[in-house]
Amino acid sequence: MQPLTLTTLLLPLLLPHLTLATVPTTPRFDLTKPSYDLFRHKTLHDDTVQQSFTFDNTNRRLFVAQRRNGADSSLGNLCITQLDFGGSQLGYMHLTGFGHGVAFGAQPSGSSTYLWTEVDANSNGYGTRLARFKFTSGTSLSASSAGVQKFKPVAAATEFTCSVDPVNNRLVVRYHLPGSGKHIAVYTLSAATAGDFSSPLVDFKIPTITTLGGAFQGYTAYGRYLYLLWGDSYDVTGGTVNSQVATVDLNTGLLVQGPTLTKAGETLSFREAEGMAIYKTEGGQTRLFLGFASGIAGDRRSNLFYKNATIA
Ligand SMILES: *[C@@H]1O[C@H](CO)[C@@H](O)[C@H](O)[C@H]1NC(C)=O
Numbered sequence: 193m194q195p196l197t198l199t200t201l202l203l204p205l206l207l208p209h210l211t212l213a214t215v216p217t218t219p220r221f222d223l224t225k226p227s228y229d230l231f232r233h234k235t236l237h238d239d240t241v242q243q244s245f246t247f248d249n250t251n252r253r254l255f256v257a258q259r260r261n262g263a264d265s266s267l268g269n270l271c272i273t274q275l276d277f278g279g280s281q282l283g284y285m286h287l288t289g290f291g292h293g294v295a296f297g298a299q300p301s302g303s304s305t306y307l308w309t310e311v312d313a314n315s316n317g318y319g320t321r322l323a324r325f326k327f328t329s330g331t332s333l334s335a336s337s338a339g340v341q342k343f344k345p346v347a348a349a350t351e352f353t354c355s356v357d358p359v360n361n362r363l364v365v366r367y368h369l370p371g372s373g374k375h376i377a378v379y380t381l382s383a384a385t386a387g388d389f390s391s392p393l394v395d396f397k398i399p400t401i402t403t404l405g406g407a408f409q410g411y412t413a414y415g416r417y418l419y420l421l422w423g424d425s426y427d428v429t430g431g432t433v434n435s436q437v438a439t440v441d442l443n444t445g446l447l448v449q450g451p452t453l454t455k456a457g458e459t460l461s462f463r464e465a466e467g468m469a470i471y472k473t474e475g476g477q478t479r480l481f482l483g484f485a486s487g488i489a490g491d492r493r494s495n496l497f498y499k500n501a502t503i504a
Pocket residue numbers: 228477500501502
């Protein structure tokens with residue numbers, strides 16, 4: 193538990209949009225420190241750019257989401273490829289009518305992995321609910337399949353995506369509130385799995401963060417901190433790096449570091465920032481992963497990097 197200080201007592205008065213946080217302090221990644229390669233130039237099952245990725249930290253699995261070949265992005269049709277940590281393909285699933293895939297999460301259940309994604313894509317291809325379903329390689333699901341559990345964590349919100357903090361077993365939900373913008377709510381994975389979204393650990397409007405203008409490309413959380421990613425491909429920027437990362441304190445809803453320019457994979461062709469995730473190695477090292485798409489249209493590749501230096 194956090195000690196009750198004057199600040200924690202006053203915060204709800206100063207920031208009335210904030211549900212008082214109950215997220216214990218954890219180390220924070222230092223965004224100014226270098227990134228290391230996990231892999232580069234790996235193919236996914238389909239040919240399009242990756243959108244995001246996630247780890248089942250217990251069964252040590254990696255999943256990458258992309259738009260399905262030949263499907264207009266407004267349809268929300270996704271392909272999820274399972275890769276090993278060297279980037280070789282192990283399997284895939286096809287999802288019809290789910291969403292854009294800016295983020296998703298994995299939840300271990302015994303030796304199975306359940307995925308948490310957006311679902312019920314609207315006419316722009318963005319999910320209007322969250323879904324939870326078992327990853328079963330070689331199968332396809334539609335938004336109305338019996339194996340898909342669906343949730344609407346915030347009644348007034350119109351679009352949802354999510355990420356999982358696999359170390360602390362939390363579901364991090366980014367939602368759009370009409371007339372207000374993008375918010376973050378964090379739930380324990382056990383409550384979310386039970387369909388109980390009544391007691392978020394935190395729930396706040398994402399602060400205005402002034403970036404170089406890159407598109408929003410992903411987010412994740414580890415313990416007390418939320419990490420955000422922006423950036424455009426070299427095709428869009430004319431070869432300039434505009435990928436940036438930033439850290440928000442879940443306990444205050446305020447920006448604590450960044451946006452910081454990241455040059456991870458600077459020499460990649462195309463290089464579009466695509467996704468963030470957390471993974472803790474068997475050796476106990478926690479990593480903040482950043483993803484980038486590379487390559488040419490019709491043969492896009494997956495590239496994953498990580499930061500591991502923390503600020504106490
Ligand atoms: C980060 O990872 C790199 C490469 O795997 C390793 O050499 C380094 O010691 C790690 N640093 C920390 C702080 O864990």
